[in-house]
Amino acid sequence: MRFALERSRRRTDRLAALLADARGGETLAELQKLQLSLAPPTTPAVSDGGESTRIGPWEIVREETGTALRRRPLPAAEARFWSQGGDVPVAPEARRVVLLGESMARGFLTDPVVTPAGLLERWLTETAGDASHQCVDLARTGTSLEEVEEIVKRLPALEPDVVVLMCGNNWAHPRYTVGALDVLGRALHDGGYELLRESFWRAVVLPRIARLLERLGWLGESGAELVVVIPEFNLAEWAPEPGFETPVLRDEDLARWIPLRERAAELLAADRWQELLATAEELERLDGGLSPVSSHLRGRALLALGRNEEARSALEQSRDAGCGLLVSHSPRCPRPIQEQLAAFASEHGAACVDLRELLRDEGSRLPDAGAFLDYCHLSIEGQLRATRAIAAAVLGVEPAAEAVNVGGRRHEHAAAHLMAAMHNAYSGQPRATLVRHLERGLALAGGDAADLCRFRRFLVGSAPAWADRAFNELCRLPNARRYLAANVEGRVYGFESLARRALVDALAEVLPDRVEAAPVRAQDLLRAGTTGTSVRERAGVTYEEQRGYVQAAAACSRFRIDGAPADGFDLELVLRVPGLETPGRVVEITLNGKPLAAVVCSPRWSRSAIALDAELLAETNELVLRWPPPVAQYDDRQAADAAALGRGEFPGVLPSTGEIAVLRATPRRRSPAMGVGAERGDAAT
Amino acid sequence: MPVLLNTSFNLRGEPIVADAFDALWCFVRAGLDAVVIGDVLISRSAVPETWRRWGEEVPRGQRPMVSDNVYTFF
Numbered sequence: 001m002r003f004a005l006e007r008s009r010r011r012t013d014r015l016a017a018l019l020a021d022a023r024g025g026e027t028l029a030e031l032q033k034l035q036l037s038l039a040p041p042t043t044p045a046v047s048d049g050g051e052s053t054r055i056g057p058w059e060i061v062r063e064e065t066g067t068a069l070r071r072r073p074l075p076a077a078e079a080r081f082w083s084q085g086g087d088v089p090v091a092p093e094a095r096r097v098v099l100l101g102e103s104m105a106r107g108f109l110t111d112p113v114v115t116p117a118g119l120l121e122r123w124l125t126e127t128a129g130d131a132s133h134q135c136v137d138l139a140r141t142g143t144s145l146e147e148v149e150e151i152v153k154r155l156p157a158l159e160p161d162v163v164v165l166m167c168g169n170n171w172a173h174p175r176y177t178v179g180a181l182d183v184l185g186r187a188l189h190d191g192g193y194e195l196l197r198e199s200f201w202r203a204v205v206l207p208r209i210a211r212l213l214e215r216l217g218w219l220g221e222s223g224a225e226l227v228v229v230i231p232e233f234n235l236a237e238w239a240p241e242p243g244f245e246t247p248v249l250r251d252e253d254l255a256r257w258i259p260l261r262e263r264a265a266e267l268l269a270a271d272r273w274q275e276l277l278a279t280a281e282e283l284e285r286l287d288g289g290l291s292p293v294s295s296h297l298r299g300r301a302l303l304a305l306g307r308n309e310e311a312r313s314a315l316e317q318s319r320d321a322g323c324g325l326l327v328s329h330s331p332r333c334p335r336p337i338q339e340q341l342a343a344f345a346s347e348h349g350a351a352c353v354d355l356r357e358l359l360r361d362e363g364s365r366l367p368d369a370g371a372f373l374d375y376c377h378l379s380i381e382g383q384l385r386a387t388r389a390i391a392a393a394v395l396g397v398e399p400a401a402e403a404v405n406v407g408g409r410r411h412e413h414a415a416a417h418l419m420a421a422m423h424n425a426y427s428g429q430p431r432a433t434l435v436r437h438l439e440r441g442l443a444l445a446g447g448d449a450a451d452l453c454r455f456r457r458f459l460v461g462s463a464p465a466w467a468d469r470a471f472n473e474l475c476r477l478p479n480a481r482r483y484l485a486a487n488v489e490g491r492v493y494g495f496e497s498l499a500r501r502a503l504v505d506a507l508a509e510v511l512p513d514r515v516e517a518a519p520v521r522a523q524d525l526l527r528a529g530t531t532g533t534s535v536r537e538r539a540g541v542t543y544e545e546q547r548g549y550v551q552a553a554a555a556c557s558r559f560r561i562d563g564a565p566a567d568g569f570d571l572e573l574v575l576r577v578p579g580l581e582t583p584g585r586v587v588e589i590t591l592n593g594k595p596l597a598a599v600v601c602s603p604r605w606s607r608s609a610i611a612l613d614a615e616l617l618a619e620t621n622e623l624v625l626r627w628p629p630p631v632a633q634y635d636d637r638q639a640a641d642a643a644a645l646g647r648g649e650f651p652g653v654l655p656s657t658g659e660i661a662v663l664r665a666t667p668r669r670r671s672p673a674m675g676v677g678a679e680r681g682d683a684a685t
Numbered sequence: 686m687p688v689l690l691n692t693s694f695n696l697r698g699e700p701i702v703a704d705a706f707d708a709l710w711c712f713v714r715a716g717l718d719a720v721v722i723g724d725v726l727i728s729r730s731a732v733p734e735t736w737r738r739w740g741e742e743v744p745r746g747q748r749p750m751v752s753d754n755v756y757t758f759f
Contacts (some may be wrong), residue, residue: 075744076741076742077742077743077744463706464706464710466710466713466735466736466739466740466743467706467709467710467736472735475735485742488739488742488743489710489743
């Protein structure tokens, strides 16, 4: 017996050794896919839904005179994604209007104080009479394409007279099956990242949208009127998120792209528009249109040169560039989805409310930034414009009223912009955008800065959110509470990563006479940046590999150190440059524009310590790490990413100029650091 | 029967508490009678209502972000 066990152990050890590398992973994945292809058909990803009596937090209840919805208890963490409305009674005399949607239709940051469904019902009843329409609010924050399809399947039981589809912003983040990832892996292997993106649309997303729309079409054929809302993106204001500038490019292209992108930033800062335009066009030639940054820079230059229609097209291209590359990006409705929605409305005779037209500023040809709170969510002004147009589509005539009572108190309206500043900061948006929202919030609050001050007290405080008095005071506002509740633990989605410093700076600009000096603390510079993750990641789905380090993808990595302690800081770094074969290459480090050190780097992690003496420091300091030119990496990255997709995992996609495991500034207490030292990385200067 | 049970200070699926804030947050959500941190004794009755409400709202124990794949050969 013992001998048999020993023999099987040797076999399993041998098998483990054979399967331990990428080839082994690929073999296992193929065996599993073979098993899947031979297995009898199982339940489809989306169930038929016919038997279910539930839609979200409601139970569908059949009564004598019609169908009602009865609210059922849900855990608070799920309930806050849905309407707070209670039971929906039978209303035989009223036309039942069902609103389907995601966070835009939920009224992200204004919900539950102001919601599109609530506004729509007001527009309708103002025009057609108090009991003429009943709006059923089925919008859910973060809902996916597949979840919308589930709801559409159950809609006949609700007997809707009108269905308003206000969706599309989450559809570029579909639910991936192993089969879909396999298709994408093969596309990446055969045709690089260009074909990966093309396959994402052709083979994964558009067929699923077609399936949903087909089902919606059946609903229309059975008598429900359909209204399709085509979402718009905040093209005028939204800047590409810092987490994704370009996918890995072919080696010679990446080697040119990275310094050229840095040059473009200088030209932008100097308002040198013609040169910026030429540089952006060259960047696009190198990246093949896969970078959101190049087309955004081109759009900015074209706008400044007054070529507004071309600028709009470039900014749309920037918006869409990352969709399908399996990188993180904020929700948005790219052109292929917009066009599919418009085509469906046209083919099925559905009313179409096209926010691209409705929110367009005729001068710039871009949507009015005042209609947005962030990338796609509408401000109260934006919601009013959208819901008035939806009401006109439902009624067949323009609503008689020019305005409706929005509801809510001024501090709640103001809080929407406060939360918008936070949400924008979290996605690394420019200070001007944060300031715009803070100023708008202050104006809506009638100049009462009490909540802004609470906000700042919370940001500079050290307690976790749940224990912080200012945080809890802000949460008395229902819409602020809905947003902040997701962050209450201050860990996974912590405020440290919510671009706290960017917000504190913006607040200082809005409330210059109220600034309190923040205490100087030890600072983990890797946590303090913006992360720009998506709603999907908060739900536990992330496209990137799970890493314990930051991967730089630019010529320079920039960090901020706050404060100037009397004895200075000790700076601790752990760096590496994977794939670096040329010896003697250095990472040049500057502080506030002055050379500080040069750390010799290698493919292995190396630790360094640098003294930041008090005379080098100001109240805010910029630390810059300039990486050596990027190493050759395209072939390895492409092969690894294609193999990962084949195993049902997500690819890395991004290039690497260097990696940082530790970057920490600690106020010095007594003895100074030993200058630039290293365990492995020796200082060149 | 009075029992003194010595176990790790955490909720199921969560890491063991690492500092005073972690300990307080775990204490609030676990519904413990009292916690001693340093030379301070905090009883359940002293927990602010806002903390208690958050404790009830936040789900206990997060699922891991990435599940490990387990292969079975037999």
